[in-house]
Amino acid sequence: MSTTITPRPADDAGPPVGDLVVSVVIPCLNEEENIVAVVTQAREALVDARIRGEVIVADNNSEDRSAELATQAGARVVHVPRRGYGSAYLGGFEAAQGRYIVMGDADLTYDFHEIPNFVRELDDGADLVMGNRMNNIQPGAMPWLHRYVGNPLLSGFLNALFRTGVRDAHCGMRAVRRSALPAMDLRTPGMEFASEMVIRASKANLDIREFDIQYHPRGGESKLSTWRDGWRHLRFLLVHSPTHLFLVPGLLLLALGVAIMGTVLLGIDVFGRDWSIHSLIAGSLATIVGVQVISLGLCAHAYGMYFMSDVDPWFDRMRARYRLEHGLAIGGALTFVGLIVAGVIVVRWAADDFGALAQTDLAIAAVTLMVIGLQIVFSSFLLSIIGLRRGQTR
Ligand SMILES: Nc1nc2c(ncn2[C@@H]2O[C@H](COP(=O)(O)OP(=O)(O)OP(=O)(O)O)[C@@H](O)[C@H]2O)c(=O)[nH]1
Ligand SMILES: [Mg+2]
Structure with a gap:
């Protein structure tokens, strides 16, 4: 290296001049x-x-x-x-x-x-x-x-x-x-x-x-x-890692919740037990929290990207592909299906002459669908709002 020594006297507190290495x-x-x-x-x-x-x-x-x-x-x-x-x-x-x-x-x-x-x-x-x-x-x-x-x-x-x-x-x-x-x-x-x-x-x-x-x-x-x-x-x-803080646990919870709800609603036999209502409530909870946590993760990614210049390539690709309207369509569809299921309950109840209501499984499924549908609708708006600052709304 072509550098030279410049020892400075102890009482020289100012910055030395020249090209310092x-x-x-x-x-x-x-x-x-x-x-x-x-x-x-x-x-x-x-x-x-x-x-x-x-x-x-x-x-x-x-x-x-x-x-x-x-x-x-x-x-x-x-x-x-x-x-x-x-x-x-x-x-x-x-x-x-x-x-x-x-x-x-x-x-x-x-x-x-x-x-x-x-x-x-x-x-x-x-x-x-x-x-x-x-x-x-x-x-x-x-x-x-x-x-x-x-x-x-x-x-x-x-x-x-x-x-x-x-x-x-x-x-x-x-x-x-x-x-x-x-x-x-x-x-x-x-x-x-x-x-x-x-x-x-x-x-x-x-x-x-x-x-x-x-x-x-x-x-x-x-x-x-x-x-x-x-x-x-x-x-x-x-x-600094919304993927690991939110998306990974959120996806795990969602997968667990959907698996539990599917098992109960489809009457699949696991260990020869009746996994009915209590499991269904737990599954619903996991599904709802899972979707919520994933939404927070996406918002955190958007914040990182727009406000902190912290761009995750996969999030950038996803942002380029999906628009607000995609979120509204998915959320709206889930809410609509939930409403249909709720409608089926009412129709059956009416057919039963408004007697005792005992359709808890279906009711939990309907509520879960409506809750996650609405979560997705409003989270999509929030994601879009976060992008407003840079005129990147999608
Ligand atoms: N200016 C400033 N220096 C700090 C501050 N905290 C720590 N330091 C300095 O930063 C260096 C690292 O702190 P240490 O106490 O050595 O911490 P460490 O190296 O992680 O742990 P040990 O060496 O085991 O004590 C030392 O030179 C401290 O004097 C601070 O708040 N202000
Ligand atoms: Mg030290």
């Missing part, structure tokens, strides 16, 4: 025990590797001397008013001037001498390069719960939903091509920022790579709250 961005909240060593190591790593770079510390008004010490150690300190790991990075990214951004914690858990390895991958065309800590965790570096439960479960769930191929999605040491950031459109303020980067890079079809790094015990106090931050990651995964 690497901006090391370090989020920092009350890390006065570590920050000098971390900034010094990052600067040394740049000098040793003859990479022209800068070190930025993104601080959220640390209550200790972190910001002052970071400046003294030669970092450019960016004060980010909004609290949070993600907010700190977003502020740091805005200030960064390098072609590449290398990210790492201010707690001595990562070795900034890895910088050239990240740069090599980026030079080779990668957009996002992830460290993978899981094969090299030093004793005492990661609690048992995080190592064997939290990280594998959350990374596994992330890959089940988004197929990113990244094995350690929460690794704090990573590097990104600065010009790839607009495509990633990052926005989350908290620790879930780590997941967001991986998911958005994958959705934007960026070149993501990963290699093994060491993970060392932390100096100072952890800012990670296992349950709160674990939940924030999980919540982020769920709300």
Whole structure:
């Protein structure tokens, strides 16, 4: 690489001029025990590797001397008013001037001498390069719960939903091509920022790579709250995947409901039992909830597409093929069939001289059809309304 060293004096807090290759961005909240060593190591790593770079510390008004010490150690300190790991990075990214951004914690858990390895991958065309800590965790570096439960479960769930191929999605040491950031459109303020980067890079079809790094015990106090931050990651995964949050459970419920109702209404013998009324009510409930949840999923997809530029190819194809009128026709037809079934009940009742009413099976079927028909009619309108903003109503 044809880069030159530009070591800066510790008291120079302004941005260096010229074409910078690497901006090391370090989020920092009350890390006065570590920050000098971390900034010094990052600067040394740049000098040793003859990479022209800068070190930025993104601080959220640390209550200790972190910001002052970071400046003294030669970092450019960016004060980010909004609290949070993600907010700190977003502020740091805005200030960064390098072609590449290398990210790492201010707690001595990562070795900034890895910088050239990240740069090599980026030079080779990668957009996002992830460290993978899981094969090299030093004793005492990661609690048992995080190592064997939290990280594998959350990374596994992330890959089940988004197929990113990244094995350690929460690794704090990573590097990104600065010009790839607009495509990633990052926005989350908290620790879930780590997941967001991986998911958005994958959705934007960026070149993501990963290699093994060491993970060392932390100096100072952890800012990670296992349950709160674990939940924030999980919540982020769920709300960014309407297919898995709504459509998969909705379709399963619908299939189950229809199967149960069909079995009872057609009098199919299962285990030689009479599965009558109670099963039918359960089947009806599953059918209605299933349709409702699917409708919510479609609306969530439409919202993602029109308001978040989050386009799922199959949803886009479906949107192109189906119009509001298709939904109204399907919903209207189901409601109509439900009304016919209800009419049959009334006719039979009349034929029985309005005697005792005992057509519960048919009544449940009629009500179910009418409910899901009306749900589909109104959900179709809602889907159409969500598209109004961009004049995409269909
Ligand atoms: N500016 C800023 N930095 C933060 C905030 N929360 C955490 N950090 C920094 O982000 C990095 C990651 O936080 P850590 O506490 O190390 O969390 P972790 O790496 O997931 O877990 P441990 O290293 O085990 O504590 C550290 O450098 C923190 O100082 C925040 O709200 N604002
Ligand atoms: Mg850390």
